[in-house]
Amino acid sequence: MRAVCWHGARDLRVENVPDPEIVNPHDAVIQVTSTAICGSDLHIFNGVIPTMHSGDIMGHEFMGEVVEVGPDTRTVKIGDRVVIPFTIACGACFFCRDQLTSLCDNTNPNARMAEALYGFSGSGLFGYSHLYGGYAGGQAEYVRVPFADIGACRVPERLTDEQVLFLSDVFPTAYMAAENCGIRPGDTVAVWGCGPVGLLAIKSAYLLGADRVIAIDRWPARLRLAESDGKAETIDYEEIEDVVEELKQRTGGRGPDACIDAVGTEAHGTTLDALYDRAKTAVRLGTDRPIALRQAIQACRKGGTVSIPGVYGGLLDKIPFGAAFAKALTFRMGQTHVHRYMRPLLEHIESGRIDPSFIISHRRWPLSHAADAYRMFNDKRDDCTKVVLDPTR
Amino acid sequence: MRYELRRSDSRDLWAAGAVAAVAVAATAAAVALATRRRPRAIEKRRPDMPTLAGGRGSRVDRTVTVMRSPDELYARWRDLTRLPELMSHLQSVAPVGEGRSLWTARGPGDIPLTWEAEIVADEPGRLIAWRSVEGAEVDNAGSVRFTPAPGGRGTEVKVLLSYAPPAGRLGTAVASVLGRSGDQEVREDLRRFKQRMEADEVATAARRHGEDW
Numbered sequence: 001m002r003a004v005c006w007h008g009a010r011d012l013r014v015e016n017v018p019d020p021e022i023v024n025p026h027d028a029v030i031q032v033t034s035t036a037i038c039g040s041d042l043h044i045f046n047g048v049i050p051t052m053h054s055g056d057i058m059g060h061e062f063m064g065e066v067v068e069v070g071p072d073t074r075t076v077k078i079g080d081r082v083v084i085p086f087t088i089a090c091g092a093c094f095f096c097r098d099q100l101t102s103l104c105d106n107t108n109p110n111a112r113m114a115e116a117l118y119g120f121s122g123s124g125l126f127g128y129s130h131l132y133g134g135y136a137g138g139q140a141e142y143v144r145v146p147f148a149d150i151g152a153c154r155v156p157e158r159l160t161d162e163q164v165l166f167l168s169d170v171f172p173t174a175y176m177a178a179e180n181c182g183i184r185p186g187d188t189v190a191v192w193g194c195g196p197v198g199l200l201a202i203k204s205a206y207l208l209g210a211d212r213v214i215a216i217d218r219w220p221a222r223l224r225l226a227e228s229d230g231k232a233e234t235i236d237y238e239e240i241e242d243v244v245e246e247l248k249q250r251t252g253g254r255g256p257d258a259c260i261d262a263v264g265t266e267a268h269g270t271t272l273d274a275l276y277d278r279a280k281t282a283v284r285l286g287t288d289r290p291i292a293l294r295q296a297i298q299a300c301r302k303g304g305t306v307s308i309p310g311v312y313g314g315l316l317d318k319i320p321f322g323a324a325f326a327k328a329l330t331f332r333m334g335q336t337h338v339h340r341y342m343r344p345l346l347e348h349i350e351s352g353r354i355d356p357s358f359i360i361s362h363r364r365w366p367l368s369h370a371a372d373a374y375r376m377f378n379d380k381r382d383d384c385t386k387v388v389l390d391p392t393r
Numbered sequence: 394m395r396y397e398l399r400r401s402d403s404r405d406l407w408a409a410g411a412v413a414a415v416a417v418a419a420t421a422a423a424v425a426l427a428t429r430r431r432p433r434a435i436e437k438r439r440p441d442m443p444t445l446a447g448g449r450g451s452r453v454d455r456t457v458t459v460m461r462s463p464d465e466l467y468a469r470w471r472d473l474t475r476l477p478e479l480m481s482h483l484q485s486v487a488p489v490g491e492g493r494s495l496w497t498a499r500g501p502g503d504i505p506l507t508w509e510a511e512i513v514a515d516e517p518g519r520l521i522a523w524r525s526v527e528g529a530e531v532d533n534a535g536s537v538r539f540t541p542a543p544g545g546r547g548t549e550v551k552v553l554l555s556y557a558p559p560a561g562r563l564g565t566a567v568a569s570v571l572g573r574s575g576d577q578e579v580r581e582d583l584r585r586f587k588q589r590m591e592a593d594e595v596a597t598a599a600r601r602h603g604e605d606w
Contacts, residue, residue, distance in 0.1 A: 020600040026593070072593070090592035094460055094546060106592040111584060112577070124596065134598040144600055147592070 002391070003057045003140035004370045009047025012058065012371045020136065020144035025072035028148030030082065032391045034161040035062035035138045037370075037377055038086075038169055039195050040311050043266060044129065045374050049313070051113065051130040058370075060086035060126040061168040062138025063161060066152070075149045082152035084145055085338035086169045088124040088135065091150035102335035107146065108133045122335055138168075139370060141391045153342040156350065162357040162388065163349055166200070171356045172341035174200030174262070177309035178208050180332030181258035188212040190247055190256035190299060191232070192292040194222035196359040196386050197309055198262035202230035203354055205260075214250060216243060216295075218268070221361075221383035229358045247299040255301030263292035264310025273318060290316045297324050308333035361385040366393035452555040453576050457583040460547040461590050463518045463539035469590065470521055470537050473512075480582050493526060506531055532557040550586070552579055 005015045020029055038061050043049050063083040066076055076082070089101035096104050104123035108114060113131050114121035124146075127137015136143065145152060155164045174197045181189055189205040191198050194217035202213045215226040216235045223234045233250070240246050248255055265288040268274065277289035296306050297320050306329055324331070348354050361384050365373050373387040459466060470479065473494055477483040484497040484505060493511045500506045508529040514522035514536070524534035533556035540549045588595050 018601060021602060023597060023599050023602055023604075024594045090588075092460065092591045092593075093587075094458070097460070106588045107596050109596045109598050112581065124598070133596070136598070136600050146596070 001141035027070040029068040030064040032064040057136040059137035059139030099340040101339040166356040170196045173336040175204040178204035180307040187257040193262035194226045258305040259296035305330040362387040364390040456551040
């Protein structure tokens with residue numbers, strides 16, 4: 001089969017590799033019909049995620065048709081049309097039983113590596129480095145899916161791939177980010193980053209009852225989407241002097257009730273601390289560029305909540321923790337417990353309350369040209385917000 | 394099928410964590426990344442642990458919580474002949490009568506190390522303890538204890554192993570088998586045990602059967 005293989009920073013190649021097969025008794029193999037490039041794939045593309053090996057298959061947002069099942073599967077059947085969560089969960093451990101499936105105890109074969117780095121290991125992830133298990137990803141024609149009964153979410157034929165594909169990651173990620181804000185009627189939510197997660201977080205915040213959403217970015221196309229589809233007010237951070245002050249002024253001096261950092265570790269900024277982070281990560285003296293996070297902490301109102309769907313990997317520098325303490329902020333974060341959200345969010349899509357496909361800028365892009373798509377997405381060329389790859393092309 | 398930490402991974406992990414630590418006086422992350430707990434010397438007698446004569450030897454001590462009842466977990470450990478499925482340094486355990494059994498471990502260069510051991514404590518659903526018999530070349534002891542976790546949240550499984558390598562070349566061999574990665578090996582053994590008992594399979598990222606992963 002053909003697959004998008006990683007060979008180093010900014011070096012992706014579409015290669016012929018052996019088809020996957022059933023290895024463990026609860027596995028399924030699916031034939032991929034649609035697979036997307038996630039913003040977090042760009043961290044790998046740029047070489048900032050450790051423990052990638054040459055030849056690793058990329059991708060963790062995918063769906064398709066079940067073509068093979070293991071002997072111990074019960075509910076998943078050959079021919080099922082399914083969306084696969086990017087987190088792999090056993091369904092049986094303490095964390096899975098508590099619906100914290102991205103913290104599953106039993107699915108990371110390289111848990112020792114995560115334990116060495118973080119003290120504990122979360123679940124295995126598709127296509128996201130050996131630190132997270134070394135599982136082959138979904139930017140391929142076929143994928144081996146462990147614990148298929150637990151993960152695979154059957155979707156109705158009348159919905160298109162584009163409508164349901166994002167149940168695999170960005171929609172649940174955005175929704176969990178909004179849910180983590182503990183939104184109450186009348187709340188104002190600020191969202192850093194108008195990429196797919198930010199845009200869907202805007203929608204989710206309104207679904208959960210927010211009164212007002214203010215979105216922050218610098219890319220005109222994304223700010224337009226935040227306004228047109230998201231119905232958010234926007235701030236172009238390159239047009240103003242101080243995002244924190246601007247938010248304060250727009251919220252009557254109080255600050256947003258909740259702040260969502262949908263940017264993560266590779267943030268850009270125009271301020272002094274942003275330059276400092278760039279310099280430090282460039283010479284590998286730092287691991288993250290937490291500019292959005294700093295602003296979120298500074299802008300958030302007293303007693304408010306900072307919700308962090310953006311990915312961070314290491315030890316963060318110059319975090320205004322004193323401000324966080326002084327303001328009694330609540331922090332919510334982590335990899336998304338995708339399994340918990342897939343079915344309820346599928347209902348939102350079925351009922352027409354939300355159609356996540358509005359984030360797509362490039363449809364049915366040939367898998368064979370995936371490397372070009374990564375470059376375009378990374379450089380935000382051609383108003384790129386989301387690329388969906390067609391594995392048959 | 395077991396994943397061995399590649400040199401590039403160690404380097405990457407080092408880069409991810411320790412690089413930041415350099416800026417912060419090269420402390421916290423470096424410690425977290427670099428330290429492997431070494432087996433500790435046995436300090437004192439414990440009621441659940443048959444100690445070695447004269448308090449000699451080293452010890453490995455690991456606990457994991459498994460979402461199964463103490464009885465189910467005990468039953469899985471009690472069949473000594475299946476112990477090699479749980480403890481990867483063992484090749485076989487064969488009963489030899491009179492409550493004793495012959496244990497064989499993987500030695501360096503595939504030379505098996507054997508010793509005779511006996512069960513010294515057996516409390517159904519609570520504890521199994523064993524130790525090598527008097528005069529065994531490889532003086533060692535072990536136990537596994539099952540304790541209900543607070544709030545009905547599974548069972549805490551605690552494994553203690555202690556071993557006193559004899560002098561000479563055999564001692565070196567024993568040390569390299571049991572002490573090779575003593576703590577890390579027990580940790581991985583317990584992880585796989587937990588995966589089997591909870592999820593009914595051992596996690597692998599292999600794409601195909603027999604793929605070297």
